[in-house]
Amino acid sequence: MGDDSRRLVSDGGESIVDFDNKAFKPIPQSGIDLAVSAMSTGVMYRYQPKQNEQSLTAKLERSFSQYMGVKHTVGTNSCGSAMYIALNVVGVQPGDKILTNAFTFHAVPSVIHHAHAVPVLVESNREWAMDAEDLDKKASESGAKVLLMSYMRGHVPDMDAVMEVVNKHNLILIEDCAHAYATLWNGQMLGTFGEIACFSTQSSKGLSAGEGGLYITSNDEFAAKAVLYAGSYERLWAKHFDLDPEIMNRLQNQIPGYSMRMQEVTAAMLTPQIERLEKIKKTHTENWNLLHSLIDNHPNIEIPMPLPQVESFCDTMQFHLNGLSREKADQFIDLMKVEGIPMQIFGAKRNARDYRQWEYIEAHKQELGETIANIEFACDLSLQPHLTKENMHTIAQVFHDVLAYINAQ
Ligand SMILES: Cc1ncc(COP(=O)(O)O)c(C=O)c1O
Structure with a gap:
């Protein structure tokens, strides 16, 4: 398993989950x-x-x-x-x-x-x-x-x-x-x-x-x-x-x-x-809940829940990656990509969602401790509506396997 360019779960060839098209919502x-x-x-x-x-x-x-x-x-x-x-x-x-x-x-x-x-x-x-x-x-x-x-x-x-x-x-x-x-x-x-x-x-x-x-x-x-x-x-x-x-x-x-x-x-x-929105939301919500149930108990994963008053659209999932060094967190993202599940960390690699990168505004120089702490290891996964329940199981399995691999190093 020393070769990071090799998939841990899938055996190469076609991407295991169809994530190639991150924004996949064809026009009816x-x-x-x-x-x-x-x-x-x-x-x-x-x-x-x-x-x-x-x-x-x-x-x-x-x-x-x-x-x-x-x-x-x-x-x-x-x-x-x-x-x-x-x-x-x-x-x-x-x-x-x-x-x-x-x-x-x-x-x-x-x-x-x-x-x-x-x-x-x-x-x-x-x-x-x-x-x-x-x-x-x-x-x-x-x-x-x-x-x-x-x-x-x-x-x-x-x-x-x-x-x-x-x-x-x-x-x-x-x-x-x-x-x-x-x-x-x-x-x-x-x-x-x-x-x-x-x-x-x-x-x-x-x-x-x-x-x-x-x-x-x-x-x-x-x-x-x-x-x-x-x-x-x-x-x-x-x-x-x-x-x-x-x-x-x-x-x-x-x-x-x-x-x-x-x-x-x-x-x-x-x-x-417009009339498709509710249908898409139902698919997103079912997938989100399923994936949540499969990964939430992992010690490296923290998924903060919305307040009880909120009903979400659930088209993406975010979680904090806890207990990993910066290097290992980056390795996690790299390996997920190799596995065919592209993700990003908001507070890393000059991400456009990290205010410290907005150099055209004066406020980018500020030290906003709460925000920094909450984006530094925040992972972002897109869950487009074509993804299936089986895909959620595969994604969860890949999460578990990749984290096990990283933790064992
Ligand atoms: C939070 C947020 N607000 C506003 C926008 C701007 O949307 P648009 O690309 O349609 O201008 C984006 C774009 O992705 C966004 O992520």
């Missing part, structure tokens, strides 16, 4: 048909159809609003664009301080940087969600008025505590729900706690179209502004559903258009996916 046939039709008729720009009833993007926006139970959705070309628009909508000015997670993907501080604002990083707890106590402290110290909060990898903080801080400091809450589709706190959908929420439809996300974003709000003024920032000009806003003409006429030409619209082919691919 009806979405492919709609996309082909948009392409073959040349109707790919959302404002080409004469009316909202003929626009795939407008109809997707209406369906997503209904699904989320909010008044408005605005389709964008990415979640990053949706978040950038959100910061503009709530009036962020250059130099303003924005509270956000120290543990999230670098797209989030990048958006704050894009708005020429200054991120104030809030510590992450053992379960990788925002620490409400540190949020309270940082809100007091910084005087920030906006909180852009990520549910990174679907991890949900104590929302009662977070909302208490939001109300205490009168913060405007923008939710980054890129990883939090169909995720609930006490039966309430994440994305409905703040003034605005933003979802990603990039390939590895719950709704998957390569690229794309969805901005939601129940505030009529915030919806109107987002439509204009996304790039609606003249009276094209009339091709959206449910906008208030009085507000649109008043704001028309007051707001720049940043050309961040969703296009019809993206909307076509997404159209049949």
Whole structure:
């Protein structure tokens, strides 16, 4: 077993678990048909159809609003664009301080940087969600008025505590729900706690179209502004559903258009996916629970559980690798890759989810002890919905065998 390039469990050849395609969520046939039709008729720009009833993007926006139970959705070309628009909508000015997670993907501080604002990083707890106590402290110290909060990898903080801080400091809450589709706190959908929420439809996300974003709000003024920032000009806003003409006429030409619209082919691919979300969530949850039961008792593995109020989407699994040196933890990741199960450690190898790598912001120099301790040995595994229960058994077996091999050295 001295040769690390040899698989411990499988005997070479085909990958034992089909992980080659980490973001594997093919478009349902009806979405492919709609996309082909948009392409073959040349109707790919959302404002080409004469009316909202003929626009795939407008109809997707209406369906997503209904699904989320909010008044408005605005389709964008990415979640990053949706978040950038959100910061503009709530009036962020250059130099303003924005509270956000120290543990999230670098797209989030990048958006704050894009708005020429200054991120104030809030510590992450053992379960990788925002620490409400540190949020309270940082809100007091910084005087920030906006909180852009990520549910990174679907991890949900104590929302009662977070909302208490939001109300205490009168913060405007923008939710980054890129990883939090169909995720609930006490039966309430994440994305409905703040003034605005933003979802990603990039390939590895719950709704998957390569690229794309969805901005939601129940505030009529915030919806109107987002439509204009996304790039609606003249009276094209009339091709959206449910906008208030009085507000649109008043704001028309007051707001720049940043050309961040969703296009019809993206909307076509997404159209049949909203109703697929619950089915995918069921598969994810069953797989997650099974894998959890098979590896949770391993002495090197610590899987912090969500708070009891949380119902998760479960499309990924994270765990802390305890009792291993840095070198052995890296070896674990390398061997898992050889076995055909690619994983990463958030706090190692210049990972884009480690705030210390965000050198374009001043805050990357800070020593945020809680976050560092909680990402240093945090492993990340993607569980796409094509994986089977048998795959979970195989993954668990590989975990056990690889850890036994490393511990024996
Ligand atoms: C937590 C989080 N927020 C936001 C984004 C940005 O999404 P997009 O790629 O659609 O801009 C990502 C991207 O992966 C992300 O991981």
